[in-house]
Amino acid sequence: MPDADILIAARGLTKRFGDFTAVDGIDFELRRGEAFGFLGPNGAGKSSTMRMIGCVSPPSGGELSILGLNPVLDGPAIRARLGVCPQDDTLDVELTVRENLLIYGRYFGLPRRVIAERTARLLDFVQLTERADDQVDPLSGGMKRRLTIARSLINEPEILILDEPTTGLDPQARHVVWDRLFRLKQQGVTLILTTHYMDEAEQLCDRLVVMDRGKIAAEGSPRQLIEAYSTPEVLELRFHVSDHEQAAEKVANAPSERMEVLADRILLYVIDGDAALAAVRALGLEPLTSLVRRSTLEDVFLRLTGRRLEDG
Amino acid sequence: MTAPAAPAGVPAGRPADAPAGSKAPASSEASPAVAGRWAMAMRAFQFWLVNYRRTWRGTMYTSVLSPVLYLGAMGLGLGSLVDKHHSASLGGVSYLAFLAPGLLAAAGMQTAMNESTYPVLASVKWLKTYQAAAATPLRPADLFRGHVLFTTMRLFMNSLIFLVIMAAFGAVRSAWVVAAVPVVVLTGLAFAAPIDAYAVTREKDQGFAVLFRFGMIPMFLFSGTFFPITQLPAWIRPLAYITPLWHGVALCRELSLGTAGLWSSLGHLGYLAAITLIGLAAGVRTYQRRLYV
Numbered sequence: 351m352p353d354a355d356i357l358i359a360a361r362g363l364t365k366r367f368g369d370f371t372a373v374d375g376i377d378f379e380l381r382r383g384e385a386f387g388f389l390g391p392n393g394a395g396k397s398s399t400m401r402m403i404g405c406v407s408p409p410s411g412g413e414l415s416i417l418g419l420n421p422v423l424d425g426p427a428i429r430a431r432l433g434v435c436p437q438d439d440t441l442d443v444e445l446t447v448r449e450n451l452l453i454y455g456r457y458f459g460l461p462r463r464v465i466a467e468r469t470a471r472l473l474d475f476v477q478l479t480e481r482a483d484d485q486v487d488p489l490s491g492g493m494k495r496r497l498t499i500a501r502s503l504i505n506e507p508e509i510l511i512l513d514e515p516t517t518g519l520d521p522q523a524r525h526v527v528w529d530r531l532f533r534l535k536q537q538g539v540t541l542i543l544t545t546h547y548m549d550e551a552e553q554l555c556d557r558l559v560v561m562d563r564g565k566i567a568a569e570g571s572p573r574q575l576i577e578a579y580s581t582p583e584v585l586e587l588r589f590h591v592s593d594h595e596q597a598a599e600k601v602a603n604a605p606s607e608r609m610e611v612l613a614d615r616i617l618l619y620v621i622d623g624d625a626a627l628a629a630v631r632a633l634g635l636e637p638l639t640s641l642v643r644r645s646t647l648e649d650v651f652l653r654l655t656g657r658r659l660e661d662g
Numbered sequence: 663m664t665a666p667a668a669p670a671g672v673p674a675g676r677p678a679d680a681p682a683g684s685k686a687p688a689s690s691e692a693s694p695a696v697a698g699r700w701a702m703a704m705r706a707f708q709f710w711l712v713n714y715r716r717t718w719r720g721t722m723y724t725s726v727l728s729p730v731l732y733l734g735a736m737g738l739g740l741g742s743l744v745d746k747h748h749s750a751s752l753g754g755v756s757y758l759a760f761l762a763p764g765l766l767a768a769a770g771m772q773t774a775m776n777e778s779t780y781p782v783l784a785s786v787k788w789l790k791t792y793q794a795a796a797a798t799p800l801r802p803a804d805l806f807r808g809h810v811l812f813t814t815m816r817l818f819m820n821s822l823i824f825l826v827i828m829a830a831f832g833a834v835r836s837a838w839v840v841a842a843v844p845v846v847v848l849t850g851l852a853f854a855a856p857i858d859a860y861a862v863t864r865e866k867d868q869g870f871a872v873l874f875r876f877g878m879i880p881m882f883l884f885s886g887t888f889f890p891i892t893q894l895p896a897w898i899r900p901l902a903y904i905t906p907l908w909h910g911v912a913l914c915r916e917l918s919l920g921t922a923g924l925w926s927s928l929g930h931l932g933y934l935a936a937i938t939l940i941g942l943a944a945g946v947r948t949y950q951r952r953l954y955v
Contacts, residue, residue, distance in 0.1 A: 404797055406797060406954055408954060426695070426702075427695075427799070430799045436793065442794075444713065452712065456705050457705050457706075457798035459696075459799070460695075
């Protein structure tokens with residue numbers, strides 16, 4: 351490897367399942383210390399990519415180098431240096447919190463003394479110290495996810511892989527997980543994560559790729575992507591369901607960079623949202639509700655794919 | 663095994679709650695995380711051992727009660743009737759002495775089938791603990807061997823308990839019976855290895871019911887456990903000869919009665935070992951195919 355700070359390099363990486371191409375020739379690099387995200391709807395190929403990086407899914411084509419090693423030949427050596435937080439928790443729910451970490455540490459060949467010391471530290475970090483000797487089964491979804499994160503850190507990994515880290519969690523639990531991941535990022539842990547939540551990508555990722563139908567549609571920092579593919583502000587208009595289509599035709603006459611007509615809303619991509627709203631009103635339209643907001647990655651995704659993230 | 667050094671280059675001013683270092687440890691090749699195949703299998707074995715710590719008491723009741731009930735009801739109860747007729751095909755021993763080593767081997771089959779069906783499907787499908795382990799240095803083959811090791815331990819424990827109870831019932835005729843313990847282990851592995859290999863490919867547990875109903879129960883009844891297979895019609899006997907259980911039953915019985923011959927013993931062992939080895943080879947493939955997709 352020419353550059354020791356490039357931890358993962360993929361060129362034309364492809365994964366096929368029979369006739370279906372889940373990952374269709376993607377290129378990306380992961381640099382040491384960054385938080386790198388794959389943003390895309392369900393079925394975009396994010397999890398397949400994570401599984402190839404996790405060395406549990408041999409690529410169907412292209413090149414993949416992880417920590418300078420070949421994932422097909424050096425799987426165990428690579429996995430020894432990765433932390434994986436899968437989409438499903440895969441915890442042993444019949445064991446205690448502590449036993450889950452013990453088992454996992456043993457998988458990495460860590461001595462019990464080292465595991466005990468790290469367990470104390472990690473449970474403190476994910477705020478589960480009081481539950482250390484409780485069985486996992488009755489823990490809440492957020493607690494289980496935090497335990498999975500703790501488990502993925504038991505080997506002090508060089509890269510932490512998080513596949514949809516907050517999917518299925520309630521908003522409060524999501525914020526706790528985000529807070530912990532943000533702390534890891536601040537400590538310089540290299541993160542690679544997939545998400546279909548644009549707010550998660552914006553909060554956590556230094557750099558991300560937008561993935562859709564197995565391909566990378568765009569790459570950059572959240573700010574760069576928004577600047578490149580959207581406008582500074584978005585005016586969201588909502589009309590009566592019966593007036594929705596008619597209103598959309600009229601709004602099209604208002605000056606804007608771009609307009610998106612969603613099932614329930616009309617989005618106007620503009621530089622100045624308030625001015626745009628005034629222009630809409632000048633056309634004789636009075637929306638039920640109007641909202642001026644800043645552009646988000648959701649808008650970038652809509653622009654790139656014509657679909658919303660949740661639609662998949 | 664030595665503790666891996668704290669990752670080099672972790673900033674000195676890291677916060678106290680810092681759980682992980684992102685900075686690379688210098689050597690990856692010398693990582694203690696990757697070891698030889700049996701050391702790796704032992705790590706997977708420990709998973710089962712930690713789980714067994716919470717369930718062992720329950721299994722002990724079965725391991726003790728089952729031989730007591732069977733030897734009492736069939737060996738002594740039914741045996742008192744059988745022995746009145748001085749059946750020559752039992753080889754001149756009491757029904758209890760005839761039956762006990764057969765039950766010993768059959769119990770090995772039962773233990774093996776219990777361990778290699780639902781626990782494997784649970785690991786790969788319901789709990790996904792296999793997928794969790796596959797994200798570590800362990801390979802699918804290590805997980806397979808780890809489970810085979812655990813089954814071996816369970817077989818060893820159960821056959822030892824059975825043997826002690828059998829001796830207490832006065833059902834042993836020869837000190838060679840001690841050699842029946844490894845024979846039961848091998849008999850069990852001849853079931854566990856191929857069934858592990860099959861179970862890991864499953865999405866549902868329906869196949870197991872078929873396996874128990876049309877595999878285990880007929881074998882239990884017709885492989886010489888309760889009566890010599892010479893009592894079976896001649897045309898059906900070859901079917902009994904190809905079951906691994908018959909080889910286990912026959913050899914355990916010969917050892918317990920002190921009638922084991924060298925060549926026939928080697929024949930039985932060879933047959934059981936061959937099936938075990940085929941199962942071991944199959945499991946390495948099926949585990950790999952299931953966990954690396």
